[in-house]
Amino acid sequence: xxxxxxxxxxxxxxxxxxxxxxxxxxxxxxxxxxxxxxxxxxxxxxxxxxxxxxxxxxxxxxxxxxxxxxxxxxxxxxxxxxxxxxxxxxxxxxxxxxxxxxxxxxxxxx
Amino acid sequence: xxxxxxxxxxxxxxxxxxxxxxxxxxxxxxxxxxxxxxxxxxxxxxxxxxxxxxxxxxxxxxxxxxxxxxxxxxxxxxxxxxxxxxxxxxxxxxxxxxxxxxxxxxxxxxxxxxxxxxxxxxxxxxxxxxxxxxxxxxxxxxxxxxxxxxxxxxxxxxxxxxxxxxxxxxxxxxxxxxxxxxxxxxxxxxxxxxxxxxxxxxxxxxxxxxxxxxxxxxxxxxxxxxxxxxxxxxxxxxxxxxxxxxxxxxxxxxxxxxxxxxxxxxxxxxxxxxxxxxxxxxxxxxxxxxx
Numbered sequence: 277x278x279x280x281x282x283x284x285x286x287x288x289x290x291x292x293x294x295x296x297x298x299x300x301x302x303x304x305x306x307x308x309x310x311x312x313x314x315x316x317x318x319x320x321x322x323x324x325x326x327x328x329x330x331x332x333x334x335x336x337x338x339x340x341x342x343x344x345x346x347x348x349x350x351x352x353x354x355x356x357x358x359x360x361x362x363x364x365x366x367x368x369x370x371x372x373x374x375x376x377x378x379x380x381x382x383x384x385x386x
Numbered sequence: 387x388x389x390x391x392x393x394x395x396x397x398x399x400x401x402x403x404x405x406x407x408x409x410x411x412x413x414x415x416x417x418x419x420x421x422x423x424x425x426x427x428x429x430x431x432x433x434x435x436x437x438x439x440x441x442x443x444x445x446x447x448x449x450x451x452x453x454x455x456x457x458x459x460x461x462x463x464x465x466x467x468x469x470x471x472x473x474x475x476x477x478x479x480x481x482x483x484x485x486x487x488x489x490x491x492x493x494x495x496x497x498x499x500x501x502x503x504x505x506x507x508x509x510x511x512x513x514x515x516x517x518x519x520x521x522x523x524x525x526x527x528x529x530x531x532x533x534x535x536x537x538x539x540x541x542x543x544x545x546x547x548x549x550x551x552x553x554x555x556x557x558x559x560x561x562x563x564x565x566x567x568x569x570x571x572x573x574x575x576x577x578x579x580x581x582x583x584x585x586x587x588x589x590x591x592x593x594x595x596x597x598x599x600x601x602x603x604x605x606x607x608x609x610x611x612x613x614x615x616x617x618x619x620x621x622x623x624x625x626x627x628x629x630x631x632x633x634x635x636x637x638x639x640x641x642x643x644x645x646x647x648x649x650x651x652x653x654x655x656x657x658x659x660x661x662x663x664x665x666x667x668x669x670x671x672x673x674x675x676x677x
Contacts (some may be wrong), residue, residue: 281483281484284482284483285483287479288476288479291475292447292472292475293470293478294472295469295471295472298431298468298471299465299468302461302464302465302468302671305671305672305676306457306461306580306676308676309450309452309672309675309676315450315655315677318450318676318677319677322672322673322676322677323672323673325672326668326669326671326672326673329668330665330668330669333471333661333664333665333668334665337471337472337474337475337657337661337664338658338661338662343403343404344402344403344404346401346402346403347402347403347404347409347412350412350413350416351416352410354416354419354420355419357423358419358420359421361420361422361423361424361426361427361576362426362427362430363428365427365430365431366430366431366434369456374416374613
C-alpha cells in the first residue's frame with residue numbers, strides 16, 4: 277500500500293469516517309433486535325449489516341483494497357473453504373429432520 | 387555466532403508485493419478464519435438441529451440468544467472493539483508519520499480498550515455462572531412458587547413436558563456430613579411467560595425433587611456450550627493481543643531508535659491481527675446475541 281507520511285496523512289480522515297460508519301451500523305443491528313422483527317428478517321438484516329462492517333474493517337483498516345491480487349486470491353480461496361464448512365453440514369440436516377418428522381407423525385394426539 | 391538476516395523484513399518481496407512478516411501474518415489469519423469457521427459451522431449445525439423449545443436453553447420463550455444474554459453489555463463491548471481498531475490503525479499511521487510518542491499513546495489506548503472488553507466479559511461470564519436452571523421431576527408448587535412448563539420433543543421424537551424454574555441459589559443447606567439437604571432458591575422476576583409477573587420470593591427445593599440442576603455455564607445447554615467456547619477462544623485472542631501490544635509498549639523505543647521502519651511494520655502486523663479479532667466479534671455479536 278502507499279505508505280509515505282503524506283499519503284497516510286490523507287488516510288486519517290477516511291479512518292474516522294469508517295469508525296463513524298461502524299458505530300452507526302452497530303446501532304442499526306441493535307435497533308433491529310429491539311424491534312423484534314421476524315427471525316428470517318432478523319437473520320438477513322443482522323448478517324447483511326455484519327458483512328458491510330466486516331468489509332469496511334478489511335478494506336480500510338487492514339488495507340486489503342490496496343494489496344496485490346495474489347493475497348486477494350489466497351483469501352478468496354479461504355473464504356470458499358469457510359463457506360463449504362458452513363454448508364456441508366447443512367446437507368445432513370435435511371436427512372435428520374426428515375427422520376424427526378417421521379417420528380413426529382407416529383406420536384399419538386394424547 | 388553470526389546473526390541470520392531475514393530477507394525482505396522491511397522492503398516488499400518482489401513476488402508477494404509485501405514484506406515477509408506481513409505475508410506471514412496474512413497466512414496466519416487465513417488459518418484463523420478456518421478455526422473460527424469450524425466453530426461457526428458447529429454452532430449453525432447445533433442451532434438448526436436443536437429440538438423445539440431447547441434453544442438457547444430449555445424453557446426459552448423464543449429461540450433468540452438475548453433471552454439469556456445481555457445485549458447492552460455486548461453492544462458496549464462492540465463499541466470498545468471498534469474504537470480499539472481505530473486507535474490501532476492510528477498508532478501505526480502516527481509511527482509511519484514519524485511520531486513515536488503519539489503512536490505509543492494510541493497503542494496504549496488500544497490496550498486499555500482491550501482490557502475494558504475483558505472486564506465487561508468477566509461480568510457477563512460471572513452472571514451466567516451464578517444463574518441456575520432447575521428442571522423438576524414433576525410439577526413443582528410450594529409457598530406460592532410454581533414451576534413453569536413447556537412441551538418439547540426429544541431427539542428420539544417423543545413428547546415430553548419439562549417443568550422448570552430459572553433463578554439464583556441464595557443458600558445451600560447441608561447436614562453434618564456435608565450432604566445437601568435443600569437449596570434456598572430465588573426464582574427470576576420475569577413476565578415473559580405471560581401473566582403480570584409478581585414479586586419473586588425464595589423457596590426451598592430438595593434434591594429429590596430435582597431432575598437436573600445446572601448453571602447457565604458451558605454445560606447448561608448446547609447454545610451455552612457454543613457461547614462459552616467461541617467467546618472464550620475470542621477472549622484468548624484478546625489476551626494474546628494485549629500481551630503483544632504491551633511488549634511493544636515496553637520495548638518499542640529501543641527498536642524505534644535504530645530501525646523505525648521495521649518497528650512500524652511490526653505494529654502494522656499486530657494491527658492486522660487486532661482488526662481480525664475485531665472482525666470476528668462483528669460477526670459473533672449478531673449471531674450469538676440477536677438471532
